[in-house]
Amino acid sequence: MHEPNPHNSRQSQFPDLDRRSFLKTGLGGALFLGTVSVTAGLSGCATRPAGRLSAVGTRMDASYQFRFLNRDDITLFEALLPAMIGPGLPEQPQARNIAIAGTIERIDAGILNFGPANQKELRRLFDLLNFGLTRVTIARVWSNWPNVTTTEADAFLERWRTSSIGLFNNGYIALTKVSNVAFYGHRDFWHLSGYPGPPKQAVDALPQFNNA
Amino acid sequence: MSLTDRIAQGLESGWKVTDGASLTGNLTTEADVVVVGTGAGGGTTAEILARNGLSVILVEEGRLYYQKDFKMDELTSYANLYQEGMSRVTRDGAIAILQGRCVGGSTTVNWTSSFRTPEATLNYWADQFGLDDLRPAAMAPWFNGREERHNVALWQVDPNVNNDILRQGCEKLGYSWKIIPRNVKGCWNLGYCGVGCPTNAKQGALMTTIPGALDNNARLFHSLRADKLVMNQDRIDHLQATAFASDGITPTGVTVTLKARHFVVAASAIGSPGLLLRSDIPDPHQRIGKRSFIHPVNASVAQMPQRVDPFYGAPQSIYSDEFNFRNGVDGPVGYKLEVPPLHPGMSSGVIPGHGETQINNMTGLPHMQSVIALLRDGFHPESPGGTVSLRDDGSPVLDYPVTDYLWTGLREAFHTMVEIQFAAGAEKVRLMHLDSNWYHTLADAKAAINRLPMEPHRVRLFTAHQMGGCGMGINPENSVVNSFGEHHHVSNLSVHDASVFPTSIGANPQLSVYALSARNSSRLANKLVN
Numbered sequence A: 001m002h003e004p005n006p007h008n009s010r011q012s013q014f015p016d017l018d019r020r021s022f023l024k025t026g027l028g029g030a031l032f033l034g035t036v037s038v039t040a041g042l043s044g045c046a047t048r049p050a051g052r053l054s055a056v057g058t059r060m061d062a063s064y065q066f067r068f069l070n071r072d073d074i075t076l077f078e079a080l081l082p083a084m085i086g087p088g089l090p091e092q093p094q095a096r097n098i099a100i101a102g103t104i105e106r107i108d109a110g111i112l113n114f115g116p117a118n119q120k121e122l123r124r125l126f127d128l129l130n131f132g133l134t135r136v137t138i139a140r141v142w143s144n145w146p147n148v149t150t151t152e153a154d155a156f157l158e159r160w161r162t163s164s165i166g167l168f169n170n171g172y173i174a175l176t177k178v179s180n181v182a183f184y185g186h187r188d189f190w191h192l193s194g195y196p197g198p199p200k201q202a203v204d205a206l207p208q209f210n211n212a
Numbered sequence B: 001m002s003l004t005d006r007i008a009q010g011l012e013s014g015w016k017v018t019d020g021a022s023l024t025g026n027l028t029t030e031a032d033v034v035v036v037g038t039g040a041g042g043g044t045t046a047e048i049l050a051r052n053g054l055s056v057i058l059v060e061e062g063r064l065y066y067q068k069d070f071k072m073d074e075l076t077s078y079a080n081l082y083q084e085g086m087s088r089v090t091r092d093g094a095i096a097i098l099q100g101r102c103v104g105g106s107t108t109v110n111w112t113s114s115f116r117t118p119e120a121t122l123n124y125w126a127d128q129f130g131l132d133d134l135r136p137a138a139m140a141p142w143f144n145g146r147e148e149r150h151n152v153a154l155w156q157v158d159p160n161v162n163n164d165i166l167r168q169g170c171e172k173l174g175y176s177w178k179i180i181p182r183n184v185k186g187c188w189n190l191g192y193c194g195v196g197c198p199t200n201a202k203q204g205a206l207m208t209t210i211p212g213a214l215d216n217n218a219r220l221f222h223s224l225r226a227d228k229l230v231m232n233q234d235r236i237d238h239l240q241a242t243a244f245a246s247d248g249i250t251p252t253g254v255t256v257t258l259k260a261r262h263f264v265v266a267a268s269a270i271g272s273p274g275l276l277l278r279s280d281i282p283d284p285h286q287r288i289g290k291r292s293f294i295h296p297v298n299a300s301v302a303q304m305p306q307r308v309d310p311f312y313g314a315p316q317s318i319y320s321d322e323f324n325f326r327n328g329v330d331g332p333v334g335y336k337l338e339v340p341p342l343h344p345g346m347s348s349g350v351i352p353g354h355g356e357t358q359i360n361n362m363t364g365l366p367h368m369q370s371v372i373a374l375l376r377d378g379f380h381p382e383s384p385g386g387t388v389s390l391r392d393d394g395s396p397v398l399d400y401p402v403t404d405y406l407w408t409g410l411r412e413a414f415h416t417m418v419e420i421q422f423a424a425g426a427e428k429v430r431l432m433h434l435d436s437n438w439y440h441t442l443a444d445a446k447a448a449i450n451r452l453p454m455e456p457h458r459v460r461l462f463t464a465h466q467m468g469g470c471g472m473g474i475n476p477e478n479s480v481v482n483s484f485g486e487h488h489h490v491s492n493l494s495v496h497d498a499s500v501f502p503t504s505i506g507a508n509p510q511l512s513v514y515a516l517s518a519r520n521s522s523r524l525a526n527k528l529v530n
Ligand SMILES: Cc1cc2nc3c(=O)[nH]c(=O)nc-3n(C[C@H](O)[C@H](O)[C@H](O)COP(=O)(O)OP(=O)(O)OC[C@H]3O[C@@H](n4cnc5c(N)ncnc54)[C@H](O)[C@@H]3O)c2cc1C
Pocket: B036, B037, B038, B039, B040, B041, B042, B059, B060, B061, B062, B098, B099, B100, B101, B102, B103, B104, B105, B106, B107, B109, B110, B111, B112, B113, B114, B115, B194, B224, B225, B226, B227, B266, B267, B268, B269, B271, B272, B275, B316, B464, B465, B466, B496, B497, B498, B499, B507, B508, B509, B510, B511, B513
């Protein structure tokens, strides 16, 4: 709040140091998200999605600029959302891509307001899921996210939901919460929960909706 | 358009309101009193001091949002009006913390339930913490006064179905239930209190005490965070604050220095102890941040045969205190039963699940009913509360260990909630628990409740009522302030918000905050004027 966090600056200055301690924890199986922090550059295996066309990459309207999620995070959510939302996503490929891309944009926008502390926690979580070694050892997801099938993504979410390790439950809640709220909370998908939206008489009568 | 917005009018008429984002250079200014926080406590304090002719500066870290911004939209409201964009949690992530961050504080997003502090709570404080001057008879005039100021009255309209199911269930089982008093004026019964009242009906700080203070020449800085109270010998000399850009989160680097004769901290539980800790306020017995309480909440949802439309209608109108004080004030933990509003974003974030299961949960929303139990924490040795401390970056964080005493209460509350829902005709119920299925019979639900692990993360826990951390008491060894909110060690520092409660309240806290702040501000005004 007052000064740059000493840990942060050290991490960005000496990524190798972090890498070493990170590898140790990863291999040793000590699963503390708190000790794992990989800089975006380290995890940068951002190969173009092979298995799946990037919904975000093929957006018709790319006016939204991502400010928190990096390319790897976007790929992660492109792989997770089909399992996360499941049959809630439209089947028609273009509509589906638009729904996925829009949801990822809203996830990004939502996280911006989370503030530095929770952003740091999410950065750790996403880096851990994106970095190949921890993806395999901790999330037990064998393929790169672009090649992960919906069934595999669902199995991963189920593992973290049912795990007896609180940290994984916490990760599950973090991932589902940001995704569910960004999806079901958006007007385009209100119909899925039978929510008609704000009462029409009120909208018609209230000055703040009167755009004239 | 017959509607007139109090805030728009006031700004037009020349209220002294400064958006921190608009400051281009550092600034130093001065008043009789600086009040940190503009919620239930801060608003009350500012209005009373300003009406007594004192010059007042209000400092609010959130931004000024009002009618023009309240469009009944969850996503924008959660992002802008809540602490940490609605992502605030306890340090281990196990408890979601709902708390306001905007002008008006949590009262801008609260659900308008207005209860007096239960008599048993006030008497417990007198007996345990020496707060004899806060006994029910002494507090009664302050409650009366605040009920008038905030237009508190029993809700006259029929409860929505969501609330009525709580009533019906209690009725069938012979449990007591009552109608909730609400602080509203001309309420449209819409159900959007949690995202900023779009009609200005809610009589929270934003529509009452904040305009009252500004009409009386108070000055408001919003988008400005109080960072540090700076002492000069045994008194606070000034407050250091930093401005945020118009996104409400990016510091602009502009610093504001505020000097005053007296400082009132009303940044609420978590916020106030955080500020005191950052400021290294004398704390010989290390009490700051200790005994932080939250009314831990667990929840159950039911699928009803009839339409519930839990997103419409006054969010809370019925409650049951059947189990709140049943075991005495300090026995096994008691809980108050209420109902939460369910909008799609909130519901999808609160009901844990993904994929097909989740879409099935969500499809049922129009028929969904929910009951919540609010546990009365802090009245038993095995409920010592949590601790607020500072992260590396200086921001406050709450550790709240859930003790076995509380787990027992949570399990019991699950039983009660599903009993009520089935008694009211539920087709099936689901606990807010990672391992819960939908249960079609009471027997199945109860068997599951007995079997399911009561563990952090697995049981979904929430709090919308943060209390304590700067507790009141006569003994400086176990408290931070006295019954007037005056700091034990620093003579020009007071705390006027929910953080002074030495236990939880045992009822939704806003009226307790309003009343105690009114009492303590009147005393402070007297002292400063003379
Ligand atoms: C969703 C929700 C529903 C609720 N429903 C009810 C209800 O129906 N009935 C009821 O009685 N209670 C309800 N509550 C709780 C009630 O609103 C609070 O208990 C009450 O507002 C607390 O008053 P306070 O003055 O302590 O804090 P608040 O009203 O929260 O005000 C504190 C203010 O301080 C600001 N602040 C914090 N730190 C700083 C800083 N460093 N610098 C500057 N400003 C700072 C915050 O942004 C905030 O605006 C609800 C709360 C929530 C979140």
